[in-house]
Amino acid sequence: MEGKRRRKKAPIIIGVVAVIVIAAGAGFWVWHEQPSFCNAICHEPMDAYVEGYYKDPSQMSYTHQVEDVTCLQCHEPKIDEQIHEALVWVNGDYEMDEDGMLATVGVRADKNMCATSGCHDMEEIVAATQDWGGEAGVNPHDSHQGYALDCSSCHTAHGQSYMYCNTCHEFAVPDGWAEPASTTAATA
Numbered sequence: 064m065e066g067k068r069r070r071k072k073a074p075i076i077i078g079v080v081a082v083i084v085i086a087a088g089a090g091f092w093v094w095h096e097q098p099s100f101c102n103a104i105c106h107e108p109m110d111a112y113v114e115g116y117y118k119d120p121s122q123m124s125y126t127h128q129v130e131d132v133t134c135l136q137c138h139e140p141k142i143d144e145q146i147h148e149a150l151v152w153v154n155g156d157y158e159m160d161e162d163g164m165l166a167t168v169g170v171r172a173d174k175n176m177c178a179t180s181g182c183h184d185m186e187e188i189v190a191a192t193q194d195w196g197g198e199a200g201v202n203p204h205d206s207h208q209g210y211a212l213d214c215s216s217c218h219t220a221h222g223q224s225y226m227y228c229n230t231c232h233e234f235a236v237p238d239g240w241a242e243p244a245s246t247t248a249a250t251a
Contacts (some may be wrong), residue, residue: 064130069099075234084112095140096133096135097133098112098113098116098117098128098133098134099113101113101134102114105128105152107159108152108157108159108164108165110161110163110220111162111164112124112134112221114150115221115222116134116221121122121239122219122220122221122222123218123219123220123221123224124221128219132182135219136182137172137176141231158236164221164222171213171222172213172214172215172218173213173214173215174213174214177214185204188204189202189204189205191207192204193205194235195234196235198234201234203217203228203234206228212227221247223239223240223241224237224239224240224241225240225241225242226240226241226242226243227243229243230243231243
């Protein structure tokens with residue numbers, strides 16, 4: 064009699080364990096998609112990135128957060144990259160700069176990354192920045208540099224954006240952006 068009870072309980076126990084494992088896996092996957100996952104596991108180097116995402120209106124990452132864009136929508140998680148990042152973190156094989164950011168950055172934002180479906184429309188951006196700064200013919204998104212520049216030549220998601228055009232020109236610099244030393248000032 065006791066053997067029959069055990070046989071009847073086994074499928075129930077297996078079912079309960081399977082439900083728990085599936086629920087835990089689904090919960091982990093949802094958490095993995097959130098920015099808080101990155102710095103919960105890897106405080107250093109990820110704390111500064113996640114803090115900027117949530118708290119620094121001067122950063123593009125914050126603007127993306129306000130628009131409900133998660134980190135993984137831009138930083139597509141590829142298993143080989145995630146394994147590499149985990150190994151680098153475990154070994155402590157990364158350098159931090161004085162601002163608490165990674166000293167070397169491997170992600171460059173380009174048209175393929177930023178102008179994907181549901182994100183930025185390059186034609187709209189070009190149209191919106193025509194005669195930029197009130198200067199006829201000036202358009203930083205349709206420049207004479209063509210595709211030699213990518214979005215991250217100027218736009219920085221996790222730091223101060225940079226007025227790359229002013230390495231040669233003297234255009235108005237948007238509030239909060241860094242400006243390179245003028246080439247004319249350097250030669251004067």
